[in-house]
Each structure stands twice: as structure tokens, then as C-alpha cells.
Amino acid sequence: MKNIAVIGAGTMGNGIAHTFAQFNYNVHLIDISEAALQKGVTTITKNLDRMLAKEKISEADKTTTLNNITTFTAIKDSVKNMDLVVEAATENVALKSKIFKELDAICDAKTILATNTSSISITQIAAVTKRPEKVIGMHFMNPVPIMKLVEIIRGYNTTDEVMSEIVALSKKISKIPVEVNDYPGFVANRILMPMINESIETLYNGVAGVTEIDTVMKLGMAHPMGPLQLADFIGLDVCLSILNVMYDGFKNPKYAPCPLLVNMVNAGKLGVKSGEGFYDYTVSRKAETVAKMFV
Ligand SMILES: NC(=O)c1ccc[n+]([C@@H]2O[C@H](COP(=O)([O-])OP(=O)(O)OC[C@H]3O[C@@H](n4cnc5c(N)ncnc54)[C@H](O)[C@@H]3O)[C@@H](O)[C@H]2O)c1
Numbered sequence: 577m578k579n580i581a582v583i584g585a586g587t588m589g590n591g592i593a594h595t596f597a598q599f600n601y602n603v604h605l606i607d608i609s610e611a612a613l614q615k616g617v618t619t620i621t622k623n624l625d626r627m628l629a630k631e632k633i634s635e636a637d638k639t640t641t642l643n644n645i646t647t648f649t650a651i652k653d654s655v656k657n658m659d660l661v662v663e664a665a666t667e668n669v670a671l672k673s674k675i676f677k678e679l680d681a682i683c684d685a686k687t688i689l690a691t692n693t694s695s696i697s698i699t700q701i702a703a704v705t706k707r708p709e710k711v712i713g714m715h716f717m718n719p720v721p722i723m724k725l726v727e728i729i730r731g732y733n734t735t736d737e738v739m740s741e742i743v744a745l746s747k748k749i750s751k752i753p754v755e756v757n758d759y760p761g762f763v764a765n766r767i768l769m770p771m772i773n774e775s776i777e778t779l780y781n782g783v784a785g786v787t788e789i790d791t792v793m794k795l796g797m798a799h800p801m802g803p804l805q806l807a808d809f810i811g812l813d814v815c816l817s818i819l820n821v822m823y824d825g826f827k828n829p830k831y832a833p834c835p836l837l838v839n840m841v842n843a844g845k846l847g848v849k850s851g852e853g854f855y856d857y858t859v860s861r862k863a864e865t866v867a868k869m870f871v
Contacts, residue, residue: 577659577745578602583651583675584665585609585616587811587849588692591720592662594620597644598637598721599749604658606648613647620645623721651675655683660745662714664692667817672696673704680705688738690714694765694814695821698731698758708733712742715762716751718810726751731758760825765818768806772815773834775803779854780836786854804854808847816841 578601582593585607593605593616607613624638633641648654655661661679665671672691679689689711691701702711713729726746730739739755746753756763775789784792790802807815816838822831840846840853847853 577741579658579660580604581606581655581658581661583607583661583663583679585612585647586664586666587718588716588720589664590616590619591623591718592664592692592716593645594623594641595716595721595749595751597641598624598633600640600644601749603645604648604654605645606651606654608649610649613649617642617645617647623719627721651678651682655679655687658683658687660688660690660742662690662692664716667694667696667814669696669700672701676701676711677704680707688712688741690742692716695761695818697760697825698729699733702731702733709735710738712738713758713762714742714746715764717764724750724752725764726753727762727764728753728755729758729762730755760822761818766822769815769818769822770830772803772807772810773819773831773837776807776834776837779804780834808853808855808857810847811849812837812846812853813841 580596580601581604582589583606585593585605589605589607593603597603605613605616607616621642624633624641627633628635628638661683663672663675665675672693676689683689689705689707691698691713692715693701693713694715698711698713702708705711708731711731712734713727713731715727715729717723717725728739728742728746743753743755760766761769778784778789779786786804790804793799793802816833819831819833823833844850845852848857851858
């Protein structure tokens with residue numbers, strides 16, 4: 577494998593592109609939004625600068641990594657001759673189905689199509705293509721350049737060959753792949769999201785405040801950050817969407833999203849990316865946020 581396309585330059589897409597480029601893969605980064613591409617490259621540059629300051633990479637590594645990335649605003653001309661496409665666009669079944677149909681029509685027959693979806697069925701996404709045996713889940717964790725885990729999800733038709741290629745590739749970029757089967761939420765979010773949802777219920781029921789809930793989980797369970805802060809980092813819209821996929825998939829009320837989460841998403845309070853979620857991330861109240869986060 578040498579040529580890798582990444583669809584979506586948001587939180588996950590820019591991290592995935594950064595990681596492959598740092599390991600010297602030729603990366604095509606594609607987003608429908610030019611602004612998202614620019615923001616993605618700025619984020620990659622900032623993250624490389626941080627690594628440089630910590631002497632984890634050299635100036636030459638930074639230059640090579642950035643030179644390995646080319647940006648595009650359309651799938652059409654950018655996914656030919658690719659060995660792998662990793663889709664990291666917005667978490668939405670209809671959108672992902674549309675993207676996979678287009679990829680299947682344009683990509684070479686050899687190209688493996690991976691999705692970074694947090695919860696949507698790999699089998700369902702694969703079904704819109706004529707190559708379901710070459711479709712796989714490659715679930716990176718945020719922030720991608722730092723987090724070691726990649727959950728590798730086998731769709732109903734994914735072949736052993738494709739599984740082994742993706743496992744080997746994950747090891748080459750210094751990640752630790754874990755193989756799982758294709759059920760809603762896979763492993764990571766099936767366990768994480770009910771905890772986040774329950775912490776929102778705890779807040780909603782007035783049992784304790786935001787800081788208190790996060791402090792209990794940080795100090796009591798040795799979690800590096802509290803569940804409400806983690807939800808802000810993931811994005812409250814992403815959390816809601818994952819819970820809905822599990823609720824629909826299992827038809828079990830234990831996955832029903834808390835009404836407070838639904839209300840916050842409807843109000844545009846999406847966490848870090850919108851400037852406010854359970855905490856305030858706007859510049860004017862930065863000191864207050866920091867104080868809250870490190871209690
Ligand atoms: N945020 C997390 O912590 C996290 C962790 C693991 C997996 N994921 C998954 O990764 C995927 C991306 O999530 P994110 O948090 O990076 O979202 P995001 O909202 O930060 O970025 C999504 C990007 O996709 C782009 N996009 C939308 N439609 C497109 C199209 N047709 N073609 C190309 N680009 C398109 C948008 O312009 C946006 O820049 C989702 O499936 C999500 O579930 C997210």
C-alpha cells in the first residue's frame with residue numbers, strides 16, 4: 577500500500593491524513609468544503625509543530641509529512657489509483673451510502689474501501705457497493721496521531737485477506753489494531769456511549785452538577801477526563817447520532833438518548849467544536865473553562 581485517500585477533513589479526517597502522511601504514504605485529503613480543507617491542514621501543521629517542539633519529529637519530518645498531503649474538493653478526480661480509501665465524513669447513513677456508491681463507481685477494482693464510522697453498520701454501507709468483500713471498518717480514536725487503538729470491524733462479507741491487509745497496515749502506522757464484529761456501536765461505543773448517556777441523565781435528574789460528575793469519574797475511576805468533558809470533545813451531535821444508531825439497531829430502551837442531550841444538540845451546543853457544550857470553550861471564558869476542566 578502506498579496511495580491512500582481520506583474523505584472528510586474534519587476532526588478525524590485531518591488526524592487520519594496526518595498519521596498516514598507522517599508514515600510516508602501519499603495522501604489525498606478530500607472534503608466538499610474548501611474551508612474544512614484549509615482548517616484541516618492548519619490543524620495538521622499545528623499538531624506537527626507541537627510534535628516538533630517536543631522533539632518527537634524533526635523539521636524534515638514535518639516538511640515531508642505536509643508534502644505527502646494533497647487536498648481536493650471532489651471525489652471524482654482524486655480517488656483513482658488509490659490502494660485504500662478511508663471515509664471519515666459526517667456520521668450519517670444516507671451520506672455515507674452516497675459516498676460509497678460514488679467511490680465504488682470510480683475507484684479501481686483493487687481499492688479497499690474503509691469507513692471510520694463510529695457506529696453505522698459496515699455491512700449496510702458495503703451493501704451499496706459491488707465489492708462488499710473489500711469494505712471494512714477502520715475506527716480510529718481521537719486524537720488520531722496520539723491514540724494507539726484502531727478498532728477493525730469485519731463486515732458480513734469482508735474477506736480474511738482484506739482483514740489481514742488492514743491489520744498489517746495499522747501496525748505499519750504504529751497503531752494497535754483490535755478485530756471486532758459488525759454490531760451497532762462495535763465494542764468501543766457500545767460500552768462508552770451508555771456511560772456518557774448515563775452521566776447526562778445524572779445531570780438531568782439533578783443528582784450532581786457537571787464538575788461534580790466529571791470529578792467523581794476522574795478521581796474515583798482514574799479516568800483521564802470526565803464523561804461530560806469527553807462528550808464535549810467527541811461532539812454532542814456525534815454522541816446523539818451513535819446512541820440513535822444503537823437504539824434503532826438493538827431496539828432496546830437502554831440506549832435511548834437522554835432528552836437533555838437531544839435538547840443541547842437542537843440548541844446548537846455541540847461541545848468544543850461549537851464553543852459550548854457541558855463546558856464553555858469561548859475565548860472570553862477560557863480561564864473559567866480551564867478551571868472547570870482540571871478540578
Ligand atoms: N469525533 C470523534 O471523536 C470520532 C471518533 C471516531 C470516529 N468518528 C467518526 O468519524 C467520522 C467523522 O467524524 P468527525 O468528528 O471528524 O466529523 P466532522 O464534522 O468534524 O467532519 C466531517 C467532515 O466531513 C465533510 N463532509 C461532509 N460530506 C462530505 C462529502 N460528501 N464528501 C467529503 N467530505 C464531506 C464535512 O465538510 C466535514 O469537514 C464520523 O463517521 C464519526 O462518527 C468520530
